[in-house]
Amino acid sequence: MLVVNIEQAGYSEGSEVLKDIHFSINPGELVGLIGPNGAGKSTTVKSILGILTNFTGTVDVSDYSYVPERPIFYDRATLWEHIDFLQTILEADEEEFRERAGELLEIFQLTEVIHHYPDSFSKGMQQKVMLILAFLRKPDLYIIDEPFMGLDPKATRILLNLLEEEKKKGAGILMSTHVLDTAEKRCDRFVLISEGRLVIQGSLSDIQDKAGLLDGSLFDCFDKLTEHES
Numbered sequence: 001m002l003v004v005n006i007e008q009a010g011y012s013e014g015s016e017v018l019k020d021i022h023f024s025i026n027p028g029e030l031v032g033l034i035g036p037n038g039a040g041k042s043t044t045v046k047s048i049l050g051i052l053t054n055f056t057g058t059v060d061v062s063d064y065s066y067v068p069e070r071p072i073f074y075d076r077a078t079l080w081e082h083i084d085f086l087q088t089i090l091e092a093d094e095e096e097f098r099e100r101a102g103e104l105l106e107i108f109q110l111t112e113v114i115h116h117y118p119d120s121f122s123k124g125m126q127q128k129v130m131l132i133l134a135f136l137r138k139p140d141l142y143i144i145d146e147p148f149m150g151l152d153p154k155a156t157r158i159l160l161n162l163l164e165e166e167k168k169k170g171a172g173i174l175m176s177t178h179v180l181d182t183a184e185k186r187c188d189r190f191v192l193i194s195e196g197r198l199v200i201q202g203s204l205s206d207i208q209d210k211a212g213l214l215d216g217s218l219f220d221c222f223d224k225l226t227e228h229e230s
């Protein structure tokens with residue numbers, strides 16, 4: 001589903017932001033990409049998306065939907081036009097696609113604004129639109145950058161439930177986040193990055209073992225494993 005082998009990556013010739021980052025995601029797995037500010041999470045995601053010019057390594061990736069932290073829309077298209085356009089480019093069955101779109105709009109409470117421009121929406125509403133468009137693609141893999149920042153508690157719960165459904169259908173999910181208590185409850189595995197290096201990857205119990213904190217929270221383990229840096 002996703003096999004990442006980054007030997008080194010950066011933003012310009014000679015600048016090395018990441019070194020030796022290797023991990024993979026299997027079908028049905030939700031993997032949390034975690035690390036402090038500036039650790040290299042977004043740079044890892046950009047490496048996977050293939051948009052870095054200075055990159056050495058390999059990335060094998062299935063068909064994916066990417067949900068960026070900062071939403072991007074066509075400025076002269078309404079919410080419904082975005083959905084319609086996606087259906088056209090995917091050549092998806094119109095009736096099935098519209099039905100699923102209707103359900104997602106309903107659960108994210110955006111039905112009343114389908115003829116409005118997403119550029120005029122609040123941050124959380126914009127994020128919901130990006131998520132709806134990602135779910136409508138039905139990809140094998142979701143790459144989601146910091147999904148919880150703009151979402152209210154109800155929308156967060158809806159998102160987590162939808163991700164759970166996608167996992168059951170066999171999708172893989174890579175989610176970068178700072179919200180460690182939610183990540184701890186929901187992710188199957190974690191990839192912990194610090195200063196552009198892979199500190200550890202594995203399940204919560206693997207990480208607790210490595211940190212020497214058998215009942216430690218993800219936050220405490222994270223703190224312990226990166227403490228020499230602060």
Ligand SMILES: Nc1ncnc2c1ncn2[C@@H]1O[C@H](COP(=O)(O)OP(=O)(O)OP(=O)(O)O)[C@@H](O)[C@H]1O
Pocket residue numbers: 011017035036037038039040041042043044
């Ligand atoms: N466009 C860019 N050009 C040059 N350097 C960059 C660029 N974007 C990020 N960096 C550098 O790469 C390093 C890793 O940044 P990155 O954005 O990957 O961190 P992050 O883990 O996503 O952080 P945060 O949690 O704050 O979003 C930082 O030192 C940052 O200054």
